[in-house]
Amino acid sequence: MSADKRGMHGIWGSRWTFILAATGSAVGLGNIWKFPYITGENGGGAFVLMYLVCILVAGVPVMMAEVLLGRKGRMSPIHTMQAMARENKAPAFFSGIGWMGAVSGFFILSFYSVIAGWTLAYVGKMASGEFLGATAEVAKTSFGSLLSDPWMLLGLHTLFMLMTGFVIARGVKHGLEDSVRLLMPLLFLMLILLLGYSITTPGFTQGWNFLFTFDADKLTTESIVVALGHSFFTLSLGMGAIMAYGAYMPAQASLGKTILAVAFLDTLVALVAGLIIFPIVFSHGLEPASGPGLMFQTLPIAFGALPGGAFIGTVFFVLVVIAAWSSAISIAEPAVAWAVEKGFSRFRATFGVCFLAWLLGIGSVLSFNQWAEFKFLRGTFFDNLDFITANVMMPLGGVLIAIFVGWFMTRESVAAEARVKSPVLFNIWRFMVRYISPIAIFYIFIEGLS
Numbered sequence: 001m002s003a004d005k006r007g008m009h010g011i012w013g014s015r016w017t018f019i020l021a022a023t024g025s026a027v028g029l030g031n032i033w034k035f036p037y038i039t040g041e042n043g044g045g046a047f048v049l050m051y052l053v054c055i056l057v058a059g060v061p062v063m064m065a066e067v068l069l070g071r072k073g074r075m076s077p078i079h080t081m082q083a084m085a086r087e088n089k090a091p092a093f094f095s096g097i098g099w100m101g102a103v104s105g106f107f108i109l110s111f112y113s114v115i116a117g118w119t120l121a122y123v124g125k126m127a128s129g130e131f132l133g134a135t136a137e138v139a140k141t142s143f144g145s146l147l148s149d150p151w152m153l154l155g156l157h158t159l160f161m162l163m164t165g166f167v168i169a170r171g172v173k174h175g176l177e178d179s180v181r182l183l184m185p186l187l188f189l190m191l192i193l194l195l196g197y198s199i200t201t202p203g204f205t206q207g208w209n210f211l212f213t214f215d216a217d218k219l220t221t222e223s224i225v226v227a228l229g230h231s232f233f234t235l236s237l238g239m240g241a242i243m244a245y246g247a248y249m250p251a252q253a254s255l256g257k258t259i260l261a262v263a264f265l266d267t268l269v270a271l272v273a274g275l276i277i278f279p280i281v282f283s284h285g286l287e288p289a290s291g292p293g294l295m296f297q298t299l300p301i302a303f304g305a306l307p308g309g310a311f312i313g314t315v316f317f318v319l320v321v322i323a324a325w326s327s328a329i330s331i332a333e334p335a336v337a338w339a340v341e342k343g344f345s346r347f348r349a350t351f352g353v354c355f356l357a358w359l360l361g362i363g364s365v366l367s368f369n370q371w372a373e374f375k376f377l378r379g380t381f382f383d384n385l386d387f388i389t390a391n392v393m394m395p396l397g398g399v400l401i402a403i404f405v406g407w408f409m410t411r412e413s414v415a416a417e418a419r420v421k422s423p424v425l426f427n428i429w430r431f432m433v434r435y436i437s438p439i440a441i442f443y444i445f446i447e448g449l450s
């Protein structure tokens with residue numbers, strides 16, 4: 001492959017834009033929808049602690065490695081990994097990281113778009129005033145009736161996929177950059193507002209304790225695997241999304257600080273989302289382990305109780321849609337960038353990727369109604385896609401990325417690309433990437449599969 005592919009997709013305006021775009025990718029349904037519900041299913045505090053540990057020992061080091069590879073290669077993850085494997089004389093299967101990433105991108109995008117469709121529906125539900133003064137019962141019934149309507153879900157899934165395709169087709173600069181600049185800060189503002197509400201609810205202390213009281217008895221192997229998988233999912237790691245974004249990062253920006261900022265913001269949003277949702281759960285005697293519907297059955301109660309709740313609720317769900325949107329874009333980017341390098345127009349590449357993911361998404365649409373009883377391996381079709389991507393493919397990608405950067409690239413070339421000012425921090429990071437992250441991921445992985 002010729003060097004002229006390098007940099008053909010454009011470069012972010014500044015380091016700050018990279019932070020925004022990477023945060024746009026990281027902060028999404030994973031933080032607001034998935035983190036609270038898996039925390040509820042896995043017993044709370046002990047799970048939260050494991051998740052934080054996984055972010056630190058696996059997530060952050062791998063994220064730096066992945067962005068570093070992206071910026072060094074300046075191509076789609078598939079071509080970057082091929083070039084890097086060759087340059088560093090690593091076994092050819094390392095170039096498979098890029099391929100596996102593109103495949104998991106299809107899988108993830110397919111169900112991500114279905115769930116994002118639910119949030120679209122909630123924009124409408126909120127605006128209609130359906131939840132004014134709503135009880136837990138009303139919120140639950142409303143969610144149930146949405147899920148039982150496959151045509152509705154399909155329509156919403158289609159709409160969200162079209163929105164995603166629209167931005168991707170416009171390209172990195174106009175499509176991605178402009179959309180994250182304004183919307184991310186707005187989302188933070190809304191979360192703070194909701195946190196203000198949840199602090200006033202009677203269940204706040206109980207919600208706080210649920211999230212932050214460590215009860216080792218509740219920790220199972222399964223929950224540790226889920227915590228690891230989620231640390232990858234929430235930081236968009238292990239499948240090339242953040243590598244693709246790294247490819248558009250300005251050359252002089254320092255990696256360490258930038259990535260710590262992104263990981264910190266992402267974790268903060270997840271914890272705040274938990275602090276909003278669980279107090280409502282306990283104030284209304286709801287079940288923390290109610291699964292993927294958790295956010296949709298709790299937040300409407302909060303909005304229903306707030307003055308101006310219909311309006312605030314509408315704004316909130318619009319922002320969640322936007323957070324999901326800026327994430328979905330990054331899930332598709334590795335495959336789209338690859339197709340563009342292969343000579344397809346950006347429009348055609350986008351269309352192809354989005355269409356395939358849309359088709360596969362129909363399986364997830366049906367998982368919540370027609371096929372709900374059709375279970376194999378880990379549960380429904382949706383459950384299996386979720387499990388295999390977050391808990392198998394992404395950690396596997398992460399381990400390979402860490403090993404590649406830690407063991408196959410020379411210390412000098414890594415140091416030159418990272419542009420870190422502090423040798424001590426660099427050494428700590430390199431040690432983590434060489435030993436701690438791979439061993440931790442590998443160990444959890446093996447435990448989980450056994």
Ligand code: TRP
Nearest residue numbers: 026028029030233234236241327
């Ligand atoms: N991190 C996003 C979230 O938390 C989802 C996401 C975006 C993602 N890009 C990804 C997940 C790449 C896996 C891989 O919602």
